[in-house]
Amino acid sequence: MKISDKLSQAHSSANPPPATFSFEFFVPKTSQGVQNLYDRMDRMYDLNPIFIDITWNAGGRSSSLTNEMVYTAQSTLGLETCMHLTCTNMKVELIDEALHKAFESGCQNILALRGDPPLDGSESTGDFKYAKDLIEYIRRKYGDHFNIGVAAYPEGHPEEDSEAKTLEYLKEKCDVGADFIITQMFYDVDNFISWCSKIRKIGVNIPIIPGIMPISTYAAFVRRAKWSQIAIPPHFLEVLEPIKDDDYLVREKGTELVSQMCTKLLQSGFVNHLHFYTMNLERATIMILETLNIIEPVKAHENTGGDELPWRKSLHPQRSKETIRPIFWQNRKYSYITRTATWDEFPNGRWGDSRSPAFGDIDLCASELLRQSPKKAYDLWGTPQTLKDFSDIIVSYLQGELKSLPWSDGPIGEDTSVMVENLINLNHKGFLTMNSQPALNAVKSSEKVYGWGPKNGYVYQKQYLEFFCPKDLLPKLLHTIDSYNKSEGDASSSIISYYAVDKNGNLSTNCKDDDINAVTWGVFPGEEILQPTIVEKTSFLAWKDEVYRLFTEWTNILQSNLVDADKDKISGFVDLITNFSNNFVLCNLVNNDFIDKNETLFNLIETVASEGN
Structure with a gap:
């Protein structure tokens, strides 16, 4: 089922509509890591996420493994899955292969991304230069079969200084066929809400899904913020820096801070769905969902009395x-x-x-x-x-x-x-x-x-x-x-x-x-x-x-x-x-x-x- 349809269904039949959520997982480096991740995804199914997404690592074994994981998530685990697909350094033949496998797996959702440019500073050798080109190609090839998501950057893109141009590029991606937006991680809620207002004013009306990064350790929190070039609000540092060497306390206080952030997002009028960057972990994300008290309300919103069947139904x-x-x-x-x-x-x-x-x-x-x-x-x-x-x-x-x-x-x-x-x-x-x-x-x-x-x-x-x-x-x-x-x-x-x-x-x-x-x-x-x-x-x-x-x-x-x-x-x-x-x-x-x-x-x-x- 398409993500935009699932979101509409979940948020239109109740007043007030329940907040919903989804999870991102990345491709592990070892075969046992993959099996362990399947077990984790299996457990997190019981939380009733609207969907999960699986990242794309271009080239070699990791690329085909993304398709394999999408197939397993859809067919075996019964999880509605969105597949990341990057186009940098990707020949059209590889794009076609990935899309065909996703189609055959019953996957109806693609997060279309440009991807990181070559590390040596050279130009991409792929057949697509921008995510916009990839979206146009998917629409020509598959029509409306795929629900297409795009990435957005509430605090600006590291390769573009002009906020106006960054918003313009987002609008172009939406105009050629995007159905929903998933944002980069952030912690500055006021800036995010202001950004939402700006993109609505330029005519972008598709669902905005904020990317939420739980806080597990202080070092990882600072490293990810620096790598993504996002601002850390002063009150986050005031709470976390004094306890940075105590991982348990950092996770506890981090949960409180991120939960407060999510509450403000859900009250903003722009957001009714949260997308968690799990980093293939479960506890930190579950702690936030429990603090927000949205797990049970989401489960209670299901249309059936219990599971559809006594065994997990495949989505293939x-x-x-x-x-x-x-x-x-x-x-x-x-x-x-x-x-x-x-x-x-x-x-x-x-x-x-x-x-x-x-x-x-x-x-x-x-x-x-x-x-x-x-x-x-x-x-x-x-x-x-x-x-x-x-x-x-x-x-x-x-x-x-x-x-x-x-x-x-x-x-x-x-x-x-x-x-x-x-x-x-x-x-x-x-x-x-x-x-x-x-x-x-x-x-x-x-x-x-x-x-x-x-x-x-x-x-x-x-x-x-x-x-x-x-x-x-x-x-x-x-x-x-x-x-x-x-x-x-x-x-x-x-x-x-x-x-x-x-x-x-x-x-x-x-x-x-x-x-x-x-x-x-x-x-x-x-x-x-x-x-x-x-x-x-x-x-x-x-x-x-x-x-x-x-x-x-x-x-x-x-x-x-x-x-x-x-x-x-x-x-x-x-x-x-x-x-x-x-x-x-x-x-x-x-x-x-x-x-x-x-x-x-x-x-x-x-x-x-x-x-x-």
Whole structure:
């Protein structure tokens, strides 16, 4: 969606309209830095920014990485994204490639910039001299598809002494097709308000978005102000200079100063949206938003009762109609998006009838599935030597002490709280848990933890449990389930349905090959019933391949990066994971009686575990 449309929508339906905000991120220099930034962006999604933007670093790997990050932000993280695009030293072929990739990603917003001139003082060798030329080219090539933003300099441009000419250049950019303005950082609010008045008087009427730079440390604050050639108001220095060596106090006082600045901006009549230069950090920005008390009002302004779906909806145009996903990937959205990226449309039989000609395979992509670097994997999970060590890692995750596992990209969710003690107990007994959800019966769609979809609806869930079972206990587990099903009714009714598969693909199930079991659904006024989360055979087998490959990658990255002192530990770790992969079976159980208590599945496994001991 276009930024100008999102701003209009957010600010026109409430009186007074809520203040909104957005975040800028820059391209990290390392692959692990990119993964860590994705995690940070993922967390900051929950603050409900109107959009994010990603900077452009011209030339080489960093340029293509901007496009890759835009794709991930749009397709995987579901964040409306604006792509910076600079034209200095850029041949038209590179501009075309960048715009085409942005278009294919579903990105509709470009911040068109000239960029910094060559450091040696020579003339640019690119095909565009000014941002105005780039804007005109984008309009000729793509018409109105892209919402185009431009940069502005409230305190003047370092290469132009004349304020009148600087305003004239801004007007020219607006006249050839700009839709919104994002300004350079500043701290002098009175000057900014005066500048806004001047650009309105010359006929610039598009939205003005002020660039806000949080203050984290005194040194960085002064350095950035000097580099950008902006004025620091005396009262900022009076507050911060005496405490410049205390980073904690600087951030606290800096938050107060920048928050006061933002309040004055929002009261000026020129501004109702704030754009934060995050520097790829989150805490300083969040502190300002909390001080301004605009996070919750923005969330409350959403049109739906909760999230649109129980999983993060992609903004990629080819996935716009995607309404169904297998539950196995609810904590692995990165790999799911990658593995289904070649699908040309959704859902069209993908998760309906596997006999449909539109049904697609989930490819096991050639790229690495484990998102952590060797060092981070070691720091997070160490080198477990025994099954107890392994289960202790999972227990630490369930208790909130670990923020990820090889098969879970993010921290444990609030929705698991009602079952967390049962899950911990299973892990202590040697049944290592992977994924779960509790049963729900007619929970309001506006409920904070479990709600999703339009207002005034009700959502339902079947209890789902995924875990690794010792291979020698699997026959007893399946017999116990079959006996339970028979005792509760016809054995063929499968009140408890299951899939169990080992590393080699040997499958046991009481489901038919073409069964599609909806384990989450919602009922909403005037709409069809939505069934966004399912369990079925084809996707489960694809998930099995991913899980066992994750184990292999986990051992490989540590083996290839070990030091002599770690050889024995690495050897013990590899033996553990190899034996585990060979001697444990991946299982999932669904209790199709969604009004049953959440203890039922745990009690069945507990029986098997007790007899096994």
